[in-house]
Ligand SMILES: [Fe+2]
């Protein structure tokens with residue numbers, strides 16, 4: 001496989017001083033690249049991921065770290081994401097070609113590793129599927145997925161919020177399923193129903 005030149009990533013950090021502490025470095029990096037809104041959203045998801053992890057007995061440190069990192073690729077314009085993924089040897093699915101916004105979860109994984117030096121595979125995996133989930137998710141994947149849906153990045157309160165919050169009192173899986181079913185029920189009106197979300201829903205709704 002073609003090696004990605006390290007300069008490609010170091011260039012992104014020209015002018016940014018990284019400390020090695022993700023909770024400081026991610027917001028610094030995002031603000032430097034003109035994404036203050038994503039920096040605020042990442043703080044909210046990190047806090048929410050920590051809260052959900054504590055509530056369901058998952059690792060709070062990994063959850064918070066994945067929350068900080070999950071949208072760290074927001075600096076890349078949507079229409080450039082498929083090309084960037086290919087440059088970084090990341091496979092791009094046909095559904096992602098049609099809706100390149102979704103590719104940010106894969107790009108965030110690579111940046112988490114290459115720019116922020118994270119090597120915890122559980123954290124990287126959770127970052128990579130935070131938008132869509134996937135088949136056979138870990139509990140950390142589910143925690144970060146749910147946290148991102150609770151602390152959503154649009155105005156107002158998410159339309160599924162009450163249902164999801166109530167379901168979380170039952171279990172993490174119930175909460176995950178509320179959001180996947182919300183997508184499933186709208187699959188014919190969505191521009192793309194990502195295959196990873198489809199597989200997760202099929203598996204969890206059995
Ligand atoms: Fe995201």
Ligand SMILES: [Fe+2]
Pocket residue numbers: 041045070071148153
């Ligand atoms: Fe997000």
